Amino acid sequence: MNGLMMNTPLLISSIAEHAAKFHGDREIVSVTGDNPCHRCTIGEAISRAKQLANALGKLGLKQGDRIATIAWNDYRHLEIYYGVSGSGYVCHTINPRLFAEQLIFIINHAEDRFIFVDAMFVPLLEALADKIPNVEGFIVLTDEAHMPETSLRNVLCYETFIGAESSHFDWPELDERTASALCYTSGTTGDPKGVLYDHRSTILHAYASLAPDVMGLSSRDVVLPVVPLFHVNAWGIPYSVLMAGAKLVFPGPKMGDGEALYGLMDSENVTLALGVPTVWLALLQYTEKAGKRLDKLDRSIVGGAAVPRAMIEAFRDKHDVEVRQGWGMTEMSPVGAVNTIKAGLEKLSPDDLLDLATKAGRGLYGCELRIVDDGGNELEWDGQAYGALQVRGPWICSDYFKLEGSAGSHTDDGWFDTGDVAIIDPQGYMTITDRTKDVIKSGGEWISSIELENTAMGHPAVAEAAVIGVAHPKWTERPLLVVVKAEDQDVSKEEMLAFFEGKVATWWVPSDVAFVDELPHTATGKVKKIELRRQFADYQLPD
């Protein structure tokens, strides 16, 4: 027998309607290429999203067509999120930091019909224009006064495009499984793969994000997403924040600028900030140098890569800011686990609490987790066993766009194989020890490169560290620590290695240290281990 409840579809447009009605006066502050401090309200942004929907309706698009963005975090990008997805088209966010070949591949693979582009990325597209012949036009995200000279064909100015349109628009009643957004994984190997979100998965993920032990979002919050709108929908922030009615502060092109981020946090009273560890490194370096304190910030959600213990400690002890580590993937919308203190653990010593905070987090309701051995057998959550981490749930991809059935990413019983290796402790806290392909196997035993990196990052002279396996005649592989020294700091090889004593098992201590000026990074700011392994392919370890 079925229940007698309404089968109301979960649609992104319903967030727009809710936000305009209940939090229409909440502010959105943006840094943009054409305005260092733009202010509008959620209500105004939703009205403009409807003007955009009306304008898109005149382009001869059909439902499911892909419309791309190459843009920073600001109010216009937010309007596109709602105007495009709400109308039944697919909002394809593109990372401008990808290489030209990857951009060409992605735009052609997605069959993008139009591209919304920030004025500063116009030259990027001009260089590719003859390789993306199917794109029918480009809409530059600015007003007439700031339109750049360009060789691109069929160029429109965003403000003119939407300017004359009505702000009345009846959102279509879509099926909740309708595709809403598309994001390609940065793909360190092979071609990038497209993850196609739908309205239902987006709403469920946003709902889950609001919970106190996830992001704990409320209408009293002021949220600064430094995580880009072009990377996994900025962890769902455009949806969850409009559900909750928090104030939004968008940093635009200032994402990696510690001083600018501090300025925004201070002047706009930001309570919650979200980003990858590299971004916070820049912020913490700035506050240290300038002698500033993050007085207004309450918590920061840090994920996308393991968060170094020293970073969590600096936030906690110097700024009284709670770091919530999160773990997830593009394929998972992205949130799969978040680290908050479980009842009963509050009384741990400050040191033990720090240790706890270095873990990737506990699974949240809606995302099932399991670890399995090479034979696919489920492993105990005993804090010891390492295994391939697999996940299942309504906001996790069931396949990749146009690769249906051929990516080999899912198990026969319907779980997604994340490619991460993890340990889960009896309390449910998970530690990511490696990507499957980054695992270091020494004498048949696994060594966690992430744990070694975190330990190295605790040394004051280390700005960034990465650990890779290099060939060894006896042990097959041994860990090599690659270090970028902090500005004006020095440390010797011997001092660096001595720093590991008592912190990790003796046989885990790296066999050597190499100092470099910088590490190679992916387009999303993660260390590109594949490139690092290539650079050190012939490295000779000392005897």
Ligand code: AMP
């Ligand atoms: P992406 O799809 O680009 O967001 O990358 C997802 C990958 O980032 C995951 O599969 C992990 O390897 C890594 N990752 C994300 N969060 C964490 C974390 N808290 N600790 C360690 N690795 C992480």
